[in-house]
Amino acid sequence: MYDLKALYEAESVAHAIQILQEHPEAQIIAGGSDVLVQMREGRRAGKELVSIYKIDEMRGISYEEDGAIRIGSLTSFSHITKDPIIQKHINVLGEAVDMVGGPQIRNIGTIGGNTCNGVTSADSASTLRAWDAIVEITGPDGVRRIPIHDFYIKAGVVDLKPAEIQTAIIIPKEHTKATTDITLNTQCVMQWISQQQDVLSM
Numbered sequence: 001m002y003d004l005k006a007l008y009e010a011e012s013v014a015h016a017i018q019i020l021q022e023h024p025e026a027q028i029i030a031g032g033s034d035v036l037v038q039m040r041e042g043r044r045a046g047k048e049l050v051s052i053y054k055i056d057e058m059r060g061i062s063y064e065e066d067g068a069i070r071i072g073s074l075t076s077f078s079h080i081t082k083d084p085i086i087q088k089h090i091n092v093l094g095e096a097v098d099m100v101g102g103p104q105i106r107n108i109g110t111i112g113g114n115t116c117n118g119v120t121s122a123d124s125a126s127t128l129r130a131w132d133a134i135v136e137i138t139g140p141d142g143v144r145r146i147p148i149h150d151f152y153i154k155a156g157v158v159d160l161k162p163a164e165i166q167t168a169i170i171i172p173k174e175h176t177k178a179t180t181d182i183t184l185n186t187q188c189v190m191q192w193i194s195q196q197q198d199v200l201s202m
């Protein structure tokens, strides 16, 4: 059913890059919700795969030193939706990825896979673009960061060079602050409307 030549399991980002350099034809597999479906359909028949799924340094959500939000590329959709940092600053992203497939797909599917497959209609894509997300890519020449609108080259094609891995997606600080401001403004407007309704009903 799955015509697979070999599966290599990377233990760290550096290890994954090394395997990808040693096996230039190998393809990355993260949660596998796209890759395994394609393999089952015979579209990746006879391929070598490099699993990055066990690389915990690529998983989770945290603040960067400047206050930007760092989302590890292996973070699942379920994790993003429930994460307190996301809920506080960019709840809209949590809501967007909560639309993906069913619970099983949201538990296994990663935000890295959702962007690296180059599907512009992917549920995370429009929100990340609207928030001017930055994509962090790690490869043999080190780490580079590019705006997400440059990462998408065309449908199904992203800016990943040989042996490169997407390691994180960054939401710049100015946007997380904007949310707080918008939230505060919204709360002020709601309070004002509520006060006006009180006045009208008196």
Ligand SMILES: Cc1cc2nc3c(=O)[nH]c(=O)nc-3n(C[C@H](O)[C@H](O)[C@H](O)COP(=O)(O)OP(=O)(O)OC[C@H]3O[C@@H](n4cnc5c(N)ncnc54)[C@H](O)[C@@H]3O)c2cc1C
Pocket (backbone or CB within 6 Å): 027, 028, 029, 030, 031, 032, 033, 034, 035, 036, 037, 052, 073, 074, 099, 100, 101, 102, 105, 108, 109, 110, 111, 112, 113, 114, 115, 116, 117, 121, 122, 123, 124, 160, 164, 165, 166, 167
């Ligand atoms: C039943 C079903 C329903 C689905 N519904 C939706 C939906 O509603 N909305 C939606 O947007 N998607 C949906 N999908 C698609 C899929 O679940 C998502 O695109 C998911 O985010 C893919 O993540 P993954 O970790 O499983 O990726 P994988 O399948 O492991 O990889 C996808 C692609 O990205 C590459 N890749 C993955 N991670 C990295 C990385 N860190 N660095 C470099 N390359 C990488 C892989 O080489 C591969 O080309 C659905 C899929 C299924 C099977």
